[in-house]
Amino acid sequence: MPAPRRHPGLLKFAPALVLIALALPSSAFGLPNRGWVSGTGDDANPCSRSKPCKTFAGAVSKTAAGGVIRCLDPGGYGTVRISKSIAIKCSDREGGILAAGTAAVNISAAATDKVTLRGLDLNGTAQTGGVGVTVTGAASVHIVDSEISGFKTGVWVSPGGSPTVTSMRVVVANSHIHDNGIGLYNGPLAGYGEYSSLTARNNLIADNGCGVVTSSAGSSALPPDANVSECGAQASQFFNVTAVTGIFGNGIYDNGEGVFVRGTRALAQVAYNRITGNDLGMHRLDSGTLQTYTPATNVIVNNAATDPPNSVIAQTKR
Amino acid sequence: MPARRRHARLLRFAPALVLIALALPSSAFGLPNRGWVSGTGDDANSCSSTAPCKTFAGALTKTAAGGVITCLDPGGYGTVVIRKSIAIKCSDTEAGIGAAGTNAVTVNAGVTDKVTLKGLDLNGTGVGPRTGLVGVRVLSAASVHITDSEIYRFKTGVQANLSGGNRDVSGRVVVANSHIHDNDIGIYNSPGFYMGFDGFTSLTARNNLIADNDCGIVTSSTLPSTTPPDTSSAMCGVPFEAGGFNRTTVTSIFGNGIYDNEQGVFVEHPDALALVAYNRIASNSVFGMRRLDSATLQTFTPATNVIVNNAATDPPNSVVAQTKRQAKRNRGR
Numbered sequence: 001m002p003a004p005r006r007h008p009g010l011l012k013f014a015p016a017l018v019l020i021a022l023a024l025p026s027s028a029f030g031l032p033n034r035g036w037v038s039g040t041g042d043d044a045n046p047c048s049r050s051k052p053c054k055t056f057a058g059a060v061s062k063t064a065a066g067g068v069i070r071c072l073d074p075g076g077y078g079t080v081r082i083s084k085s086i087a088i089k090c091s092d093r094e095g096g097i098l099a100a101g102t103a104a105v106n107i108s109a110a111a112t113d114k115v116t117l118r119g120l121d122l123n124g125t126a127q128t129g130g131v132g133v134t135v136t137g138a139a140s141v142h143i144v145d146s147e148i149s150g151f152k153t154g155v156w157v158s159p160g161g162s163p164t165v166t167s168m169r170v171v172v173a174n175s176h177i178h179d180n181g182i183g184l185y186n187g188p189l190a191g192y193g194e195y196s197s198l199t200a201r202n203n204l205i206a207d208n209g210c211g212v213v214t215s216s217a218g219s220s221a222l223p224p225d226a227n228v229s230e231c232g233a234q235a236s237q238f239f240n241v242t243a244v245t246g247i248f249g250n251g252i253y254d255n256g257e258g259v260f261v262r263g264t265r266a267l268a269q270v271a272y273n274r275i276t277g278n279d280l281g282m283h284r285l286d287s288g289t290l291q292t293y294t295p296a297t298n299v300i301v302n303n304a305a306t307d308p309p310n311s312v313i314a315q316t317k318r
Numbered sequence: 319m320p321a322r323r324r325h326a327r328l329l330r331f332a333p334a335l336v337l338i339a340l341a342l343p344s345s346a347f348g349l350p351n352r353g354w355v356s357g358t359g360d361d362a363n364s365c366s367s368t369a370p371c372k373t374f375a376g377a378l379t380k381t382a383a384g385g386v387i388t389c390l391d392p393g394g395y396g397t398v399v400i401r402k403s404i405a406i407k408c409s410d411t412e413a414g415i416g417a418a419g420t421n422a423v424t425v426n427a428g429v430t431d432k433v434t435l436k437g438l439d440l441n442g443t444g445v446g447p448r449t450g451l452v453g454v455r456v457l458s459a460a461s462v463h464i465t466d467s468e469i470y471r472f473k474t475g476v477q478a479n480l481s482g483g484n485r486d487v488s489g490r491v492v493v494a495n496s497h498i499h500d501n502d503i504g505i506y507n508s509p510g511f512y513m514g515f516d517g518f519t520s521l522t523a524r525n526n527l528i529a530d531n532d533c534g535i536v537t538s539s540t541l542p543s544t545t546p547p548d549t550s551s552a553m554c555g556v557p558f559e560a561g562g563f564n565r566t567t568v569t570s571i572f573g574n575g576i577y578d579n580e581q582g583v584f585v586e587h588p589d590a591l592a593l594v595a596y597n598r599i600a601s602n603s604v605f606g607m608r609r610l611d612s613a614t615l616q617t618f619t620p621a622t623n624v625i626v627n628n629a630a631t632d633p634p635n636s637v638v639a640q641t642k643r644q645a646k647r648n649r650g651r
Binding site for chain 1 (some may be wrong): 357358391392393394412414416439441443444445446468470471497499500527529530575577578598600601620621623624625626627
């Protein structure tokens with residue numbers, strides 16, 4: 001009678017199974033998919049809508065991977081480290097993070113993780129050191145409808161951190177990136193990254209030391225610092241990793257350098273932007289590729305100087 | 319005196335008419351044109367702004383056809399099936415609908431009904447293989463406008479699947495200013511099973527961010543291979559054989575950012591037409607644009623799209639000059 005015997009056999013293990021279940025940390029399962037923060041919340045709360053938490057960090061720890069954290073009201077929600085799939089969404093309640101000398105959001109997740117940041121107000125106060133959003137690991141990160149200002153670097157895309165992620169795709173859209181040393185920086189952290197992709201769409205990128213920087217040889221300081229080398233990019237190339245930045249439909253105004261690209265495997269694709277009022281509209285060093293298209297899509301005027309593109313691709317057949 | 323006699327006869331029926339009126343459900347008339355929902359509401363309420371409801375489904379039953387439902391605050395407002403003209407508007411409050419294993423919004427309205435969805439956050443939930451079915455599934459309506467919304471983690475984000483239930487029906491769907499990401503298929507436009515020979519299906523995608531989907535925006539003139547379409551059963555959810563079912567299916571793809579998908583624009587089967595203008599189609603890992611089985615992939619000159627840094631891309635098989643059109647129009651003046 002094999003079938004009836006199997007069940008009593010399992011039952012023998014039941015006490016052990018219960019013990020195993022009890023030994024598992026409660027956070028391993030049962031976390032809700034939604035977390036809430038409020039300016040009047042408390043991190044001792046469960047982060048429910050009626051009992052919201054006080055900080056993003058508190059809410060991330062109490063929200064399941066793949067979950068969504070929302071702001072009930074405007075507030076200062078503190079710096080946060082993200083190491084799993086999560087979305088933080090605070091459109092029009094301006095989820096604020098004040099981050100003097102540190103990273104407001106530090107994303108160091110696995111190669112399959114996806115992160116969405118929406119409606120954040122990241123303020124580095126005085127370009128003294130911090131980064132708005134550091135991305136060293138993730139499959140994809142989307143930053144939309146946000147304001148990022150007062151940082152050494154606004155958004156720093158640098159695959160190759162820990163845990164090692166070799167290929168990463170970051171999108172920054174509909175955001176206001178201003179008054180940073182460097183607005184957006186796309187450059188691998190070290191030689192073991194393989195591909196670093198950043199797409200900037202429909203942003204206002206104004207009043208930064210450098211607007212959008214692409215480097216295939218990393219940066220000369222961590223985080224990239226426009227005071228250490230030109231737009232923070234490294235000249236000597238111990239490594240050279242493909243870094244592609246799609247710069248589409250942005251307003252790039254009143255920066256020191258609008259678009260900067262450096263290194264033989266660095267490619268900046270520049271289409272449908274208005275690039276005006278910068279000291280250097282576009283700048284290219286060390287065989288970086290500055291690519292535009294025909295018929296012309298950008299308007300590049302009223303800059304003190306600008307480099308011509310070294311790659312112009314005809315789109316007529318398309 | 320025939321006129322007077324007619325009145326007298328009507329009066330005789332008056333008591334019966336009153337009874338009929340009383341027997342009709344109160345929802346048939348007198349519903350307000352505005353409904354409100356709140357995360358702290360209750361569906362037992364009247365859905366007024368001072369006594370809001372808890373769910374979209376609850377508010378829908380208490381709001382008149384042609385009315386507007388608005389969110390008072392952020393919240394999870396539940397899945398909903400729409401069968402009449404209605405607008406749900408929650409811009410800047412991020413009205414969430416979590417839809418694990420189901421459809422978030424289904425529009426199955428009359429052929430003259432119009433639906434607006436604005437400022438919704440539709441989430442198929444989870445990590446890994448997507449289990450949410452469809453973000454917005456349009457089966458029947460005169461027009462559906464989806465704007466300022468985020469739609470993610472579904473097998474299909476927006477599905478225009480106009481069938482109308484045995485009616486020759488046409489429908490027009492517009493998706494604008496929305497963020498459509500991390501779906502098997504971002505937007506899928508195809509006819510439904512009951513689409514008659516005179517019907518056609520039109521979907522216009524304008525100024526959206528369509529990124530990180532397996533397939534960004536798909537147009538097929540035949541039936542989907544599965545319900546809902548997904549990328550595990552067929553390439554971009556489109557069956558390889560049209561099977562004799564072909565209806566005019568037009569997708570206008572204007573001014574979108576189509577990035578980091580496996581396949582950005584996908585069009586298949588003979589009566590499928592994708593009009594592609596003013597998009598940036600970049601960094602898609604398999605195809606920027608792909609055309610199969612006599613479908614039409616149309617672009618315009620002078621060139622308007624920027625299509626770069628994709629692993630591969632199919633050329634358009636129809637390129638329409640816009641310069642001559644302008645000239646002709648000017649001549650006509």
